[in-house]
Amino acid sequence: MNAGVLPCQAIRSLVADGSIAADPPITDTQIQPASLDLRLGSCAYRVRASFLAGGGQAVTDRLREFSMHQIDLESGAVLEKGCVYVVPLQERLDLPGDLRAVANAKSSTGRLDLLTRTITDGGTEFDRVPPGYRGPLYAEICPRSFSVLVRPGMALNQIRFRRGSAVLDDSELRALHDAEGLVDTAPVIEDGLGFSVDLAPRDGPVGYRARPHTGVVDLGRIGAYKAADFWDALPADRERLILDPGAFYILVSRESVTIPPDHAAEMAPYLAVAGEFRVHYAGFFDPGFGHSAAGGTGSRGVLEVRCHEAPFVLEHGQIVGRLVYERMTERPDALYGAALKSNYQGQRLKLGKQFY
Structure with missing residues (x-):
């Protein structure tokens, strides 16, 4: 198989074979030419500080340690400027061993100075998903300039899937x-x-x-x-x-x-x-x-x-x-x-x- 970034048709195949799953199911509008939009789930956790799960630990374990309170997003909720939140995403991964992934904020997210990073169980880096990762995804969100109102299903970040390395020298x-x-x-x-x-x-x-x-x-x-x-x-x-x-x-x-x-x-x-x-x-x-x-x-x-x-x-x-x-x-x-x-x-x- 060729090395490089997977295109939209390959992402659809990952959805079809269960390597990418979600509740509710993934829609066609989420699939971009070289990435997948990730959607916010139904709740957010206000946390005392930004964190990574760390090797061998689940994000839910860290939330028990750092969470201050839980926020229901179903009717819309305001994430306040200067605060840090963790939101479970609707998508989860079961990647093959030859695929890794990298996430990033969507364009409109960055233009609002809305720091949004993806974290995973066992993760030691933001926005990096190792080959063969199996588990949930979370968004860490920190509004820097404006307080924002969010609802479930909104996409603030996106993820790319890569096989091998095909960076141009x-x-x-x-x-x-x-x-x-x-x-x-x-x-x-x-x-x-x-x-x-x-x-x-x-x-x-x-x-x-x-x-x-x-x-x-x-x-x-x-x-x-x-x-x-x-x-x-x-x-x-x-x-x-x-x-x-x-x-x-x-x-x-x-x-x-x-x-x-x-x-x-x-x-x-x-x-x-x-x-x-x-x-x-x-x-x-x-x-x-x-x-x-x-x-x-x-x-x-x-x-x-x-x-x-x-x-x-x-x-x-x-x-x-x-x-x-x-x-x-x-x-x-x-x-x-x-x-x-x-x-x-x-x-x-x-x-x-x-x-x-």
Whole structure:
């Protein structure tokens, strides 16, 4: 069998043979070109601190130790800013020994500064599921900028399945760029495809900064909230931006990015030596993102940026992240784009789908 990321048709096969199960059953809308959306269950646990289960321990054992109280989500419940919650997911896994998985926040989740990570029984890392894992899945959720209202069945994170390793090295990545034009600028290739921040827009704001005191965001309401009630638009200022410690920003890449149909990509965490800030909460880029075969002409990468201990000057064109490309085991039978009503095909600077 080919090494690489499993496409949507292979995920359907995993559902059919019981390797992925759920109650209620998995729906077609959960299956993306190279990932599966994971749904919240019917309750949440407010916990004293973030945790990993650790080798040989179940998440339920750790919940008995750290849980403060249980919350019923059936009628909708607010997860408060600054608090940590653990929510059992509706999906569970019984993976074959040659498959492992990695999870990440969905795009709209990251754009809300909603830290969401997957934990498993016996897990020693967030968002990593070892080969042959058999057991339940849980989401750890920590709203950082806005309190949010959630209900059972909402999908905040997603999971990819991999067989072996098919990450492209730098020479393979250069060849793929020559064939496909992965970015619309001269590529910076070193342990992945580098991308930089755009702080010189032709029109409109350079980005957005989350306002510190706002109302609740109901995650199920699309296009329901006025952006200015939750975000401060940032005007262009000499092609630089001073990041404030503790603040959360939505910015955009200078490059337009393309993901060919037979590849997937993941935004890798950027090295701390570049500055006291973090880029990326939602890191999956699906096959077809920005690609002409899926109705795209290149799409900017939206950057979710949080500054840490000290103010930091970000300059126009500064490298802030990198995309790691890997092969699919086969081309998906559905690509990211207009046919799937994908929210961010052809995007430029764009907030989450809850805002207008």
